[in-house]
Amino acid sequence: MSEKRPMFVKPGENSLYPIKNKDGTVETLVNPNVESALSIDNDSKTSFVYNRYHHLPMSTQRQKLPVFQYRNHILYLLEKHQTLILIGETGCGKSTQVPQYLLEIGHRVCVTQPRVAATMTLAARVADERGERVGETVGFAAAMRSERSAETQLSFLTEGTLLREMFASPLLMQYTCIVLDEVHERSLMTDILMGLLKKIAKKRKHLKLVISSATMDAQFLREYFDLGGGTSVIMSMEGRVHPIDVFYAAEPVPDYVQATVETVIKIHENQPFGDILAFLTSQEEILSALETLNTYAEDNNDRNERRKHFPSGVGAVNMLVLPLYGTLPHYRQLKVFQSADGKTRKVVLATNIAETSVTIPGINYVIDCGFHKLAHYSVSAGVECVSVCPYSAQNATQRAGRAGRTARGQCYRLYTEEAYNQLPPLTAPEIRRADLSAALLQLRALGIENLLKFPFPTKPPAKHVLSALELLLALKAVDKTGGLTQRGEMMAELPVRPMCAAMLVNSGEYGCIDEILTIVSMLQVDGIFMKGSGKSAIEARVARRNNFEVAEGDILMYLNVYDSYAAVRDTRAAKEWCRRRYINHRVMEKAYEIRCSLEKLVKNKFKLEDAVFEGPDLGTGKTIRIMKAVLSGLFPAAARLTPSGYRGLRGAELYISGDSCLYHTQQPSWLVYASISTSSDRTLMRDLMVVQREWLLEVAPHYYRLT
CATH class of the missing domain: 3.40.50.300 (P-loop containing nucleotide triphosphate hydrolases)
Known part of the structure; x- marks a missing residue:
């Protein structure tokens, strides 16, 4: 350990919190915009909820929550105003109790959550508090899973699920009150829903909106949802903060x-x-x-x-x-x-x-x-x-x-x-720093004609909008006029990125629907292989190399991992099989659930079928067709080997990630990647697949040409 430890400067009189700023306002200890990539970085999000009153009766637990004392105030404000901006710190009970208060006065309520686990957990908790089973008065719909019935009056939905419900009911007439929860995360989907709900609120004057957040800028939200005449109001339930x-x-x-x-x-x-x-x-x-x-x-x-x-x-x-x-x-x-x-x-x-x-x-x-x-x-x-x-x-x-x-x-x-x-x-x-292709595809599918005039809470960068439209045009999801194609309509209904959606929609032409379903599902999860330390790290590396790695790259390796797991999944030895091969069993189960959901859409709703090819459907021929099907979605993310390393299509300097199975092999001339990460000053390609230059010209002649 270093002998030189950090030295700290003693705070002055003006460094105590809370403090007054130069303009006289009091600085409170809240963060109006702590978005910080929670939707992508798995280490920075959790569905865990700690309940220190778990030993008490359910009715007593509800009354112990800080939000209980504000019940009548919340209902009064929502009666007088169309939109209520509700600010309360994590754990105050706003996610579980406010929807019940609304249900008790006769509303048909929808509550949105940014994550699947939180959606199901909250629905189970609220149903438990009411002494019911999920699917009766309280239900949920998330990640293609639904527990709702005709009696359901309170629905917990992921943001993406509510967006897809708008395809069938653009004005959401099935709900009288919508609660948009966890707004402080400011995810891309949250901003899109805020824009859509604002448009719906103008049409439905009696629709009530509750915008719930732990640390969001309340004044910004009030001004955004104010449709004239003071239709929105702020209520804060923040507790005391000591200096x-x-x-x-x-x-x-x-x-x-x-x-x-x-x-x-x-x-x-x-x-x-x-x-x-x-x-x-x-x-x-x-x-x-x-x-x-x-x-x-x-x-x-x-x-x-x-x-x-x-x-x-x-x-x-x-x-x-x-x-x-x-x-x-x-x-x-x-x-x-x-x-x-x-x-x-x-x-x-x-x-x-x-x-x-x-x-x-x-x-x-x-x-x-x-x-x-x-x-x-x-x-x-x-x-x-x-x-x-x-x-x-x-x-x-x-x-x-x-x-x-x-x-x-x-x-x-x-x-x-x-x-x-x-x-x-x-x-x-x-929305200022994300890939907008999926968002623009969804909005186009909802009939939003002029994307540039859509009321985003924060305007996205013009170069990101242009890049997203270029990608959708390359994937043939939209035509040159910006109109949605038949392929684009199917892609919009798939809850995955447009590149992965394109793979699925094209898979039937290559006769490999099942294989592409598996590959796309595996690309939606992270941490498939567990990392050990010391001797176990070496064992994990050897197990992966000996059992799954292939010369074609990571994407085909994922297919091998899933097929091997599927063969033992229904046996008692599944967890032990994963442990011996240093595979994360929980991640594999998640991939299995995603695959089942996608399969219902692709085979049951879209009615996609495999094309028939002459000769035996196995070996090298089948593998090449699978790789071309993957390439039909990932062709915009290709890289070629140059004397100074890999270069992307737009000149980006790229390197193979040390986690890739191609890292220790001879570097291929061309490859495609599904994701990237950064390490110090390097941009690392992850989830790779080797391709031939001729395949790029064959699969995407509208995108590539010989020079």
Whole structure:
């Protein structure tokens, strides 16, 4: 461990929170735009909900929630106004209780959620509170799964499901009140729904809207949904926030993971008793810090048997280090919320799910690295990627607020005060940095003629709109006039990216519908192979190489993995089979569910059938047809080998990811990729497949030509 630990500057009188800004307004510890790629970065999202009143009767649990005291106020405001902007911190009960209050006064309610797991969990919880089974009064529809009946009055839907319901009912006449939840995430789909609901509200004056958020800019939302005459109103249920001392690093730190470890130790040995929350950007960083701190904790706890105080004079206490990230199993996430004994300090290493998604009780100290993972669309590469980058000033304020929930707290920022003053005020919403092709395809399918005049809450960049339209034209989803083609109509109904939708729609022509269903399903999940450490990492690599890797690339490897898993899925040995081959069983089950959903659409609704080819349908001939079917969707994401490395079609400098099975082989002349990521100053291609130059000319003659 480095002897030189981070030095922090003592906060001045004006660094306490809450504070007044120069214009006289009070700065509150909320983040109006903490969007930060939650829809893509799995480590930064969770469906876990901690209930500290689980031992009480259900009716008592409902009354214990902070939102209960606001029930009559909420209903009164919604009676007087068409739109209610409801602001309340995570855990106050707004997602489960407000829909029930609306149901109790006779509304037919729809509640949207950005994620499938949250949709099903909330529906089950609300049905449980009402003493019913899911599918009666309370139901849900998400990811092609539906539990609803004619008696259902309260429906929990994913945002994409509600969007698809608009195909059949453009004005959503089946609902009298719509609750748009988790708006603070500002996902692309959230912004699209906000624009559509605003248009619907103008047509249906008696439709009630509840815009629910943990940390969104309420004034912005009120102005956006105000249709004239004060039709929208704000109600805040925010709790008290205690003052927080903010410390900055005296000089920039070269390694924020190492600095986080050293700051944890510094607080532990020099500050009074209280739990610590440290923010890092990813699972890998958390596990790295966890290993170092666990070694320190073991030594510290052993020494405490022979001492009562640290050299600083602070009482010696034990240390318990716990990780928290989105893909962590729920039973391990639960440990973060359980109180340690009075002689043990709890240290939580978390991604930004601890920023707004969950609230951890008992935190007195926050260590903030100043970075988070953010997704952005690369026009030159043609796909989205996730990278680590500095956050916004509002992210910093929200993270600091985690230390002031129960008492005065301290926040240690691992960057200088000068760097803080240079941070952007807000994180750009996803619509400003996302691939818009799927969104524009959906809007076109809904009959939105002029996409440029659509009332987006935040206008997308013109170059992203142009790039999306070019991609849809290349995939033949729209014609040259911007009208939707027959192929585009089918692609719009498929809940996957347009490139993957094009593969599915074209698969019948190549006689490989089943194989493309599998490939597309596997491309929708992440973390198929488990990463070990030390000896187990070598074993995992050998198991993957010996059982699944092929010369054609990762995409064909995924097909091998799924086919092998499908052969043992219905046996008792499925989990053991996955464990021996270092495959994530939960991810494979998710891929299976996605495949079943897509198969219903492709075979039952679209009635696609495999073309018949002469000769035996196996071996090299079948493999080439599968690869061409994949290429029919991924041809815009091709790269060619040059003396200086790979180059994308628009000149992007690309490299093969170290996780790819092509990384240790002779580099092919041409390949296509399904996703990219960034590492330091390199753009890495992931989910690769080798192709021939002639195939590009054959599959996409309208896109490629010889020069």
